Amino acid sequence: MSSLASPHGTKGAATGAVARAAAITAPGIGLRPTGGPLGAEITDVDLRNIDDATFDAIHQAWLDNLVLLVRGQHLSDEDLIAFSRRFGALDHAPIQENGRRFVDGYPEIYVVSNVIENGVAIGSLGAGEAVWHTDMSYLPDPPKASMLYALEVPPTGGDTSFSNMYLAHDTLPADLRARVAGLMLKHDGTYNSGNFVRQGVTPTDDPRLSVGTPHPVICTHPGTGRRMLYLGRRRNAYLMGLDLAESEALLDALWEHAQRPELVWTHRWRVGDLVLWDNRCTMHRRDPFDPACRRVMHRTQIKGEAPPAI
Ligand code: OGA
Numbered sequence: 312m313s314s315l316a317s318p319h320g321t322k323g324a325a326t327g328a329v330a331r332a333a334a335i336t337a338p339g340i341g342l343r344p345t346g347g348p349l350g351a352e353i354t355d356v357d358l359r360n361i362d363d364a365t366f367d368a369i370h371q372a373w374l375d376n377l378v379l380l381v382r383g384q385h386l387s388d389e390d391l392i393a394f395s396r397r398f399g400a401l402d403h404a405p406i407q408e409n410g411r412r413f414v415d416g417y418p419e420i421y422v423v424s425n426v427i428e429n430g431v432a433i434g435s436l437g438a439g440e441a442v443w444h445t446d447m448s449y450l451p452d453p454p455k456a457s458m459l460y461a462l463e464v465p466p467t468g469g470d471t472s473f474s475n476m477y478l479a480h481d482t483l484p485a486d487l488r489a490r491v492a493g494l495m496l497k498h499d500g501t502y503n504s505g506n507f508v509r510q511g512v513t514p515t516d517d518p519r520l521s522v523g524t525p526h527p528v529i530c531t532h533p534g535t536g537r538r539m540l541y542l543g544r545r546r547n548a549y550l551m552g553l554d555l556a557e558s559e560a561l562l563d564a565l566w567e568h569a570q571r572p573e574l575v576w577t578h579r580w581r582v583g584d585l586v587l588w589d590n591r592c593t594m595h596r597r598d599p600f601d602p603a604c605r606r607v608m609h610r611t612q613i614k615g616e617a618p619p620a621i
C-alpha cells in the first residue's frame with residue numbers, strides 16, 4: 312500500500328508550479344495524483360471513520376493538490392456534514408432555482424440534480440452544461456471549499472472538470488498581468504452556473520448594474536501564500552471602473568487563458584465518489600447529460616477564513 316508520500320512531480324508537472332503531494336504520511340491511506348495539472352485520489356480510507364492524523368494528511372493533500380477524489384464511500388447526509396465540518400464551519404446551501412433551500416432538516420446540504428418529483432425539481436443546475444465558475448463568489452466571503460458526493464450518476468455525461476488557477480496566474484502573459492494587476496472584479500450574483508436566475512434577484516445583463524461583490528482579480532491564497540487568478544463566472548463579470556468595452560475585452564483575454572486545456576483535469580463520476588475542491592484556487596464546470604437519466608449529488612460548502620485579498 313502506498314503512503315501519502317508521493318514521487319516527485321507528476322506527468323505534466325513541468326508546467327505545474329504546484330508542489331504536489333508534499334512528503335506527508337498517514338498510516339494506512341494512499342495518495343495517487345491524477346497526472347494532470349491538479350487533483351489526487353485518496354485511497355484506502357472510509358471518511359466516516361478517520362483519526363486526527365489521517366485528517367491532517369488529507370487536509371495537507373487537499374492544499375497541495377487542490378482537488379481530492381475519494382471513491383467508494385457510503386455517506387449519509389450526517390456523515391457528509393460531519394466530515395465537512397472537520398475543515399471548518401459550514402455555510403448554508405445557497406437558495407436553489409426552485410426556491411427550496413436545502414434537504415429537509417439539513418440546511419448545509421445543497422442538492423445538485425435534474426430529478427423532478429411531484430412537479431418540483433429536487434435540486435439545482437438541471438441536466439445542461441454548468442459553465443466554468445467557482446462557488447458563491449458573488450458573496451463577500453465565499454466558501455473556501457466545496458464537497459460534492461455522488462448518490463446517482465448517469466451512464467455517460469455529467470463529467471466535472473476542474474482548472475488550476477495558480478497555474479493560470481503563473482502562466483499569465485506579462486502584458487495581460489500588468490493590465491489587470493490591482494483591478495477589482497465584480498462577481499455576478501444574478502445567474503448560477505446553470506444560467507438560471509437566482510431566487511429574489513431582478514435579472515439584468517448590464518454587468519455594471521448587476522448585483523454581486525468585487526474581489527481582487529489576482530488574490531493570495533490564505534493557506535498557501537500563493538498567487539492565483541480569481542475569476543468566478545464570466546457572465547455579467549465587470550472590471551470595476553473600466554469602460555464596459557475595455558472590461559469585456561480584458562475579461563475575454565483572461566478567460567481565454569484560464570480555459571486552456573493544460574490547466575484542466577476532468578473527473579468521470581461513479582456512485583460513492585466524494586470530490587473536495589479548494590474553491591479559491593480552482594474553477595469547475597460540468598458537461599451536460601441526458602435529461603432522461605437521473606443524477607443526484609449532495610454538496611456542502613465550507614466557510615472561508617478570510618475574504619479574497621491581494
Ligand atoms: C457544484 C457544481 C457541478 C456538478 O456542485 O458546485 O458546480 O458536476 N456541480 O454537478
Ligand code: MN
Pocket residue numbers: 444445446504595
Ligand atoms: Mn459549482
